[in-house]
Amino acid sequence: GENVEQHPSTLSVQEGDSAVIKCTYSDSASNYFPWYKQELGKGPQLIIDIRSNVGEKKDQRIAVTLNKTAKHFSLHITETQPEDSAVYFCAAKGGRRALTFGSGTRLQVQP
Amino acid sequence: EPEVTQTPSHQVTQMGQEVILRCVPISNHLYFYWYRQILGQKVEFLVSFYNNEISEKSEIFDDQFSVERPDGSNFTLKIRSTKLEDSAMYFCASSENVQGIGNTIYFGEGSWLTVV
Numbered sequence: 001g002e003n004v005e006q007h008p009s010t011l012s013v014q015e016g017d018s019a020v021i022k023c024t025y026s027d028s029a030s031n032y033f034p035w036y037k038q039e040l041g042k043g044p045q046l047i048i049d050i051r052s053n054v055g056e057k058k059d060q061r062i063a064v065t066l067n068k069t070a071k072h073f074s075l076h077i078t079e080t081q082p083e084d085s086a087v088y089f090c091a092a093k094g095g096r097r098a099l100t101f102g103s104g105t106r107l108q109v110q111p
Numbered sequence: 112e113p114e115v116t117q118t119p120s121h122q123v124t125q126m127g128q129e130v131i132l133r134c135v136p137i138s139n140h141l142y143f144y145w146y147r148q149i150l151g152q153k154v155e156f157l158v159s160f161y162n163n164e165i166s167e168k169s170e171i172f173d174d175q176f177s178v179e180r181p182d183g184s185n186f187t188l189k190i191r192s193t194k195l196e197d198s199a200m201y202f203c204a205s206s207e208n209v210q211g212i213g214n215t216i217y218f219g220e221g222s223w224l225t226v227v
Contacts, residue, residue: 032214043115043202043218044154089154096209098144098156098167099216 002027004092006102013080014110021105023090024072030094033066033073038087038104047088048075080109113137115219117203123225124193132188132222134203143186144204144216145178147171154202160186161209193226200224 003026013019025033031052036044050057050064050073057064061080066073077084090102116135124130136143145157158168160178175197177189186205190197200221207213 032210034215036218041221041223043220046215046217049215093214096166098159098169100156101154103153 002030002092002094002097002100004090004100004102006090006105008105009103010106010108012108012110015080015082017080019075019077019080019084019107019109021075021088021090021107022072023074023092023102024070025092025100026071027092027094028068028071030092032093033064034091034093034099035062035064035075036089036091036101038089040086044089077107080107082109082111085109113139113217115203115205115217117201117219117222119222120220121223121225123227126195126226127192130190130193130224132190132201132203132224134186134188134219135184136186136203136205137207137217138184140205140207140217142166142206142209143178143180144206145188146202146204146218148200148202148221150199157188157201159209166209190224193224195226198224198226 006023034049037047038044061078063076087104089104091099093099118133143160148154156169157172159166202218202221204216204218206216
């Protein structure tokens with residue numbers, strides 16, 4: 001089955017700096033890569049996703065890049081704000097198979 | 112914005128008891144899921160459900176677990192004879208499709224199960 005590795009496990013940045021979280025996946029058949037933000041005690045909230053027919057997608061301060069050859073994808077958050085502090089999960093999915101999550105990155109934005 | 116709703120938000124149960132967690136998926140979605148997250152760990156897939164039957168399940172989803180869509184709106188997870196290690200946050204999720212456009216999976220806020 002699919003295996004998703006995520007790094008780093010924790011990330012601390014100063015407000016206004018950029019944050020980058022990286023994931024790798026194992027199954028070359030995976031073609032859908034969402035990113036979820038999880039605040040304490042809440043469910044995962046989709047923040048951005050990318051499909052394998054594109055290499056980059058941007059939504060305001062958030063961008064995701066995908067390298068299918070290397071089987072890795074990254075989340076970029078620019079101009080970080082304290083409210084960006086949360087746990088971020090990457091995930092991968094191919095065809096009809098279930099979504100497989102990475103282990104999560106705890107992002108702390110210091111004011 | 113449509114959302115997945117779950118009840119209860121928190122349940123404490125005695126070891127060995129049966130628990131039913133309830134979910135109302137987004138109304139036009141056809142695929143339903145249960146995921147589990149043990150405290151501080153990643154979100155793990157349990158089961159997916161489509162057209163009134165299980166379409167995929169993980170190793171975690173053994174005979175202790177069952178799912179049901181008892182009516183046109185609810186989707187339930189039953190855990191029989193609960194064990195201490197079943198303590199976790201259980202997330203229900205739904206999607207319009209399973210692949211291609213519309214396969215985005217939306218999660219509920221979770222049901223926190225504590226087995227004592």
